[in-house]
Amino acid sequence: MTIFPKFVKSAIISEKLRSAIAAGIHQIGEIEIRSFDSNSRFKLCHVADVDGHEGSGGEDLTIYQGPGGAREIALEGADGSNRFLKAQENLRRGWVMLLDTVEDLRLALDQFYPACVGLWLAEQEGTLEVEHLRDKLRRQSGMYQRVRVLSDEALQKLVGQTCSSVVPCARRLMWQLDANTPLLPSAASCRSGIPDGTPAGEAIPLLCREACNHFVAECLAASKAAASPASGHSRPA
Amino acid sequence: MSIAPKPSSALLIVGHGSTQNPDSSTPYFEHAEEIRRRGLFAEVHCCFWKEEPSMREAFYLFDSDEIYVVPDFISEGYFTQDVIPRELQLSGPTTVLRGKTFHYCLPVGVHPSMTGLILRRAREVAPHADPAATTLIITGHGTGFNANSTKAIRDQVALIAASGAGYAAVLDAFMEETPFIADWDKLAPTPNVVVVPFFISDGLHSYQDIPVLLGIEAEIGPAASQREVFRHNPHALRGKSLFYSSAIGTEPLIAEVILDLVSDFDITHKH
Ligand code: SF4
Numbered sequence: 001m002t003i004f005p006k007f008v009k010s011a012i013i014s015e016k017l018r019s020a021i022a023a024g025i026h027q028i029g030e031i032e033i034r035s036f037d038s039n040s041r042f043k044l045c046h047v048a049d050v051d052g053h054e055g056s057g058g059e060d061l062t063i064y065q066g067p068g069g070a071r072e073i074a075l076e077g078a079d080g081s082n083r084f085l086k087a088q089e090n091l092r093r094g095w096v097m098l099l100d101t102v103e104d105l106r107l108a109l110d111q112f113y114p115a116c117v118g119l120w121l122a123e124q125e126g127t128l129e130v131e132h133l134r135d136k137l138r139r140q141s142g143m144y145q146r147v148r149v150l151s152d153e154a155l156q157k158l159v160g161q162t163c164s165s166v167v168p169c170a171r172r173l174m175w176q177l178d179a180n181t182p183l184l185p186s187a188a189s190c191r192s193g194i195p196d197g198t199p200a201g202e203a204i205p206l207l208c209r210e211a212c213n214h215f216v217a218e219c220l221a222a223s224k225a226a227a228s229p230a231s232g233h234s235r236p237a
Numbered sequence: 238m239s240i241a242p243k244p245s246s247a248l249l250i251v252g253h254g255s256t257q258n259p260d261s262s263t264p265y266f267e268h269a270e271e272i273r274r275r276g277l278f279a280e281v282h283c284c285f286w287k288e289e290p291s292m293r294e295a296f297y298l299f300d301s302d303e304i305y306v307v308p309d310f311i312s313e314g315y316f317t318q319d320v321i322p323r324e325l326q327l328s329g330p331t332t333v334l335r336g337k338t339f340h341y342c343l344p345v346g347v348h349p350s351m352t353g354l355i356l357r358r359a360r361e362v363a364p365h366a367d368p369a370a371t372t373l374i375i376t377g378h379g380t381g382f383n384a385n386s387t388k389a390i391r392d393q394v395a396l397i398a399a400s401g402a403g404y405a406a407v408l409d410a411f412m413e414e415t416p417f418i419a420d421w422d423k424l425a426p427t428p429n430v431v432v433v434p435f436f437i438s439d440g441l442h443s444y445q446d447i448p449v450l451l452g453i454e455a456e457i458g459p460a461a462s463q464r465e466v467f468r469h470n471p472h473a474l475r476g477k478s479l480f481y482s483s484a485i486g487t488e489p490l491i492a493e494v495i496l497d498l499v500s501d502f503d504i505t506h507k508h
Binding site for chain 2: 075076083114131214
């Protein structure tokens with residue numbers, strides 16, 4: 001059972017974000033953050049469109065004023081797939097978002113990468129609580145209780161399959177199976193949460209502090225399949 | 238009811254969400270945006286069971302030390318009584334956790350103003366249908382999984398029947414329990430029938446399953462195009478005119494219900 005530490009009372013998240021940008025942070029996941037007017041206005045775009053919005057071919061980019069379009073942009077990948085894991089590396093290109101306040105920047109980033117700014121700030125301050133997988137599975141109720149029976153081996157396999165599927169989730173896995181059982185080295189477990197080639201001090205890492213509910217749903221499917229190998233998957237919610 | 242601004246408090250709307258249907262969490266964000274626009278709270282955020290941010294991640298969204306938690310669920314039940322308290326670590330109406338105070342409000346669906354929202358939705362979907370020649374059916378899932386949601390629907394039926402709205406009949410019907418929604422034409426004594434799904438969002442039930450049971454769709458189709466289902470009213474089916482509404486939780490006035498629940502919390506627990 002995880003006990004949360006006492007939280008350090010902190011200044012406003014947005015102001016910390018502004019300071020981080022002033023200190024050189026300019027990327028989160030697949031998004032480039034540019035600031036203007038002494039870090040009071042901001043511009044976001046897909047990292048692959050940076051040249052576009054610098055003026056060479058930027059005419060093709062759809063301009064969004066304010067954070068309102070962030071959820072829509074983040075909803076589906078370029079191929080129309082449903083991005084229910086927002087850290088999946090298939091964010092749509094072709095847009096630029098103009099934000100007039102740091103609060104709007106924070107709102108937009110919380111739509112693109114939910115809670116990731118707050119998670120990162122907590123990690124910086126030493127207040128981020130990591131919850132290991134067995135704790136998460138133990139507290140499941142209802143039909144999800146059966147996930148507790150999965151073996152360590154099955155869980156290690158699920159990490160590789162779920163966190164590094166066809167379109168991998170880019171979050172850094174911070175949890176282990178339990179306090180004494182680290183994840184086996186794999187493409188998934190070795191991710192830094194920062195895009196390849198970006199120096200650590202220039203990007204906000206995407207952090208996974210506990211297994212997501214998609215992961216737990218995959219555990220449920222695996223435990224059902226193990227119980228009756230012949231049965232197919234039921235439709236998830 | 239109007240709510241006094243709470244500039245040092247935050248609002249957290251908790252929803253179910255879905256990994257299958259990208260539209261299903263849209264109403265939560267719309268309600269959050271509407272409330273944010275009014276500037277009543279220092280912060281307004283959403284979190285989910287099936288989507289990101291999760292309930293435990295939501296803790297990292299807030300600057301505020303006082304947080305009102307409103308479950309955007311249709312009734313009391315497994316999620317409001319088991320999952321949300323467990324995930325947010327709430328132990329009662331008010332819980333102090335790591336220096337923050339959480340107030341746990343009642344779920345949206347049990348608020349008395351839902352009755353008015355259903356009537357409004359029914360009028361919107363069939364503006365020219367004479368209520369005296371119209372049956373209003375409120376439909377839900379049914380089965381023992383959540384007896385409270387069945388009860389919530391029956392309560393609404395009783396309230397609307399007693400409201401003087403003038404419908405020839407007001408009925409409950411369910412996907413998996415009698416009276417079955419598939420029998421809507423036999424249940425309804427009138428030429429016009431309005432069906433309002435008592436769900437918090439348009440998910441697979443309202444897009445896919447109920448349209449098949451009603452006979453609007455021959456078979457379950459792809460989720461992405463299902464909004465079309467709501468655009469072709471009335472459906473001439475089984476000798477009647479059928480008007481099918483989107484889920485009640487998509488109604489923009491749910492934002493008001495969320496604010497009412499915060500006010501109600503203060504009245505009940507703070508005075
Ligand atoms: S468990 Fe974490 S890393 Fe794995 S898919 Fe879910 S969010 Fe991504």
